[in-house]
Amino acid sequence: VPLHLTSPGPLLLHGWAEGKDVRLGSLCYAWDQGTPTCVPLGGAGKGTLRLSAPGPGRHWLELRFLAPGEGTVVLDKLEVER
Numbered sequence: 001v002p003l004h005l006t007s008p009g010p011l012l013l014h015g016w017a018e019g020k021d022v023r024l025g026s027l028c029y030a031w032d033q034g035t036p037t038c039v040p041l042g043g044a045g046k047g048t049l050r051l052s053a054p055g056p057g058r059h060w061l062e063l064r065f066l067a068p069g070e071g072t073v074v075l076d077k078l079e080v081e082r
Contacts, residue, residue: 025067
């Protein structure tokens with residue numbers, strides 16, 4: 001996801017997870033092809049994940065869902081906090 005951030009505030013990623021194995025899954029994110037940060041999901045349902053932003057400027061956000069079996073993550077909205 002290409003982003004042009006104008007403030008150093010965190011980002012909020014809203015969405016939900018479905019499937020029998022999402023409780024074992026993680027959502028991983030990385031900025032500008034850097035080292036990923038993985039956050040365990042803990043189960044199905046709606047949720048919000050707070051992402052630390054790298055600072056103002058143009059950046060590339062990579063998101064990846066990792067699970068050992070079946071599961072789906074729906075990313076609904078990415079919100080920049082100011």
